[in-house]
Amino acid sequence: MKKLLIAAVVGALSSTMMLAATDAAAQPASTAATKTAATPKKPAPKHRIIKRKKSAAREAKVDPILAGSEHWSCAEGMEFDMKGDMARDQVVTVHWANKNYALPRQVTTTGADRFHDSATGLDLVVIPTKAMLFSDHDSSRLADECKTVAMQQGAMAPTQAAALNPANRAPAAASATSGQ
DSSP, X not given: OHHHHHHHHHHHHHHHHHHHHHHHHHSOHHHHHHHHHHSOOOOOOHHHHHHHHHHHHHHHOOOOOOTTOEEEEOGGGXXXXXXXXXXXXXXXXXXXXXXXXXXXXXXXXXXXXXXXXTTTTEEEEEETTEEEEEETTTTEEEEEEEBXXXXXXXXXXXXXXXXXXXXXSOHHHHHHHHTO
């Protein structure tokens, strides 16, 4: 039914265009030229122009990299910057793909630090040896094997689980707890 309706509309439009073409051909060349020159072209509808401006502005928007953020280098040339203390902050800000994302902490049972924002779909999971960045929208891993400069030199990730582990505390604090 739909195909029949579409075919009828296309046929009607093509026959109208053919009639207009034969009318223009039947007129003398000078009359047709003056008629088309005298008729101004219709401007494009304003809603289309506004729509293009909005999308161009949206594409051109680039959030600045946060001052005091820590740089994470990942596999395959990916990278992001993160501001916040994973050991104590409930929200960290990740600068990824020229945008800043505020990611609230999520409770986990595995000991990994997870920061996830369901509105944007960005999910940061940090384990002691690396960080991974995921997208909930298409279930893809955006970046893997992400490490800070200190982690590349052998340090563990500054996670909340590592901060709570007495073996990872400063030597003075560890000796004070073992002496009791």
